[in-house]
Amino acid sequence: MKNGVVKYERVYEILKNKIICGLLSPGTTLPGRANLCREFDTSERTVRRAVEMLEQEGFLEVVPKKRPVVAADYMNRWQEGKEERKQVDAVAANDILKSGILLCYPVNRRGMFLCKGDDWKIPETIVENMDVDDPIGFWRLSNRLWRFFISRNENELALRAVDSLGLGEVDPLPAARKNRVDYLEGLKKLIETVKCGGRPEEVHFDALFSIYGIVLDRIEGEPVCRVTPDSPLRVGTKNFERQFRKSQERYSSVYLDILGQISIGRCQPGDRLPTHEELQKIYGVSIDTTIKAIRILQDWGVVTASPRNGIFVAKDLEGLQKICIEPEQIASHVRRYFDSLELVAMTVEGVAEHAAENASPDDARRLWSVMNSQWNDPFYHQLIPLTLLEFITDHIHYNALKAVYDLLLKNYSIGRGIPKLVQKDKTPVNSELYRQCMEVTRMLAKGDKKLFAAHASAVFQKIHWLVIQECKRLGYWDSAMNVYDGTALWK
Numbered sequence: 001m002k003n004g005v006v007k008y009e010r011v012y013e014i015l016k017n018k019i020i021c022g023l024l025s026p027g028t029t030l031p032g033r034a035n036l037c038r039e040f041d042t043s044e045r046t047v048r049r050a051v052e053m054l055e056q057e058g059f060l061e062v063v064p065k066k067r068p069v070v071a072a073d074y075m076n077r078w079q080e081g082k083e084e085r086k087q088v089d090a091v092a093a094n095d096i097l098k099s100g101i102l103l104c105y106p107v108n109r110r111g112m113f114l115c116k117g118d119d120w121k122i123p124e125t126i127v128e129n130m131d132v133d134d135p136i137g138f139w140r141l142s143n144r145l146w147r148f149f150i151s152r153n154e155n156e157l158a159l160r161a162v163d164s165l166g167l168g169e170v171d172p173l174p175a176a177r178k179n180r181v182d183y184l185e186g187l188k189k190l191i192e193t194v195k196c197g198g199r200p201e202e203v204h205f206d207a208l209f210s211i212y213g214i215v216l217d218r219i220e221g222e223p224v225c226r227v228t229p230d231s232p233l234r235v236g237t238k239n240f241e242r243q244f245r246k247s248q249e250r251y252s253s254v255y256l257d258i259l260g261q262i263s264i265g266r267c268q269p270g271d272r273l274p275t276h277e278e279l280q281k282i283y284g285v286s287i288d289t290t291i292k293a294i295r296i297l298q299d300w301g302v303v304t305a306s307p308r309n310g311i312f313v314a315k316d317l318e319g320l321q322k323i324c325i326e327p328e329q330i331a332s333h334v335r336r337y338f339d340s341l342e343l344v345a346m347t348v349e350g351v352a353e354h355a356a357e358n359a360s361p362d363d364a365r366r367l368w369s370v371m372n373s374q375w376n377d378p379f380y381h382q383l384i385p386l387t388l389l390e391f392i393t394d395h396i397h398y399n400a401l402k403a404v405y406d407l408l409l410k411n412y413s414i415g416r417g418i419p420k421l422v423q424k425d426k427t428p429v430n431s432e433l434y435r436q437c438m439e440v441t442r443m444l445a446k447g448d449k450k451l452f453a454a455h456a457s458a459v460f461q462k463i464h465w466l467v468i469q470e471c472k473r474l475g476y477w478d479s480a481m482n483v484y485d486g487t488a489l490w491k
Helices: 007-021 033-040 044-056 090-114 117-128 135-151 156-163 177-195 205-215 240-244 251-263 276-283 287-299 327-357 361-375 380-394 399-417 428-445 449-474 477-481
Strands: 225-227 303-306 310-313
Touching: 007 033, 007 044, 033 044, 090 135, 090 156, 090 327, 090 399, 117 135, 117 177, 135 156, 135 177, 156 327, 156 399, 251 276, 251 287, 251 327, 251 399, 276 287, 287 303, 327 380, 327 399, 327 449, 327 477, 361 380, 361 428, 380 399, 380 428, 380 449, 428 449, 449 477
Parallel strands: none
Antiparallel strands: 303 310
């Protein structure tokens, strides 16, 4: 394990992404294990485990004494028989598609603006290969194009969240050729416009994102596309959370959360913490994990523990500021925190406007009262932006979108456990954030939903920038950025 990340999961994710993106096309032979070990700076055992996972999921074909090969039928396996393709469920598909619009639009838009110079060669090549006379291949390349722009953000969490919607596995049934011709012309015009410094809206960018609206259209009672049997568009969000979560909840997650509880005053010196058995249930981890987490907290002097007496808090926030934690020990969590803050900053405006449609003026007044009480609390004033995000999440009516934001909300809490990032004293910065959050809430109470959404977005964009600057000052930035190479998601 390095930087708190299980290495075989990282190798697995990068290789899988290269296969899905077409960077490793069907029939391609993987480099030898020694080369993969050098590429990923890891052991042969780690590489072998990642390859086994890819083989089990059908991405690779492995023959003894030969190097693994990308499965030749990977991109065509869903065409093998119509009995393997199922009709979408209208209710599930509506939920996924509405969630997808609110997530994908801003992420794709930002990905386009990030493209510079030679970056455009990849999307231009994809568009050149879109054959209007090959409907299935045409729409699959369309999926790949949008996935490229999402990947261009170099945010693994954003990519995983969008992938988990299952839109990339949709095969629209053949429609009118003219639809594909018009769509292709729109794509070409879009790329040329943004490439030359224009705005996507100049070419009716919203309309281009409506291609999956055909899923809900019905021809003589039949939907015009099919999906895999386990697609979210058929089964809804039943397994959605599991699909985009990663098993990163290690011992560091446990001790970081306990540090966070202390930093906001929920746990004071002398307080008894839950037992190991209770900690296992709270965090969903093994006894070995909780033992290791508590042992580290003991080494730092944060808690005292003994088999007969229990686990007790020994430091307050001031004491936490003095402990020395190597940035590498929490790098994976800090990176997840950065990725989550960025995804919130990118998407929250549209999500907040949707949430505002489902919130009453009384809800807004209650939110104002809660935040006002938090500001007057010696510890909880630090949680006001989190309270605003929680309010937005609670008023999301699309199950898939809510599942994504529930995860972002959980990851947002990582910040309070990062040593020295939280300060007990009210500073000019959090005083200004408090003022902005209260103003945002007043806009909602007045019924100005668009202004509420725009100003909420400004708050979270500012927080994203402030956290990055502070983590750079504290020395956390470089180790967090080394957790994974964002360019590997798309280059």
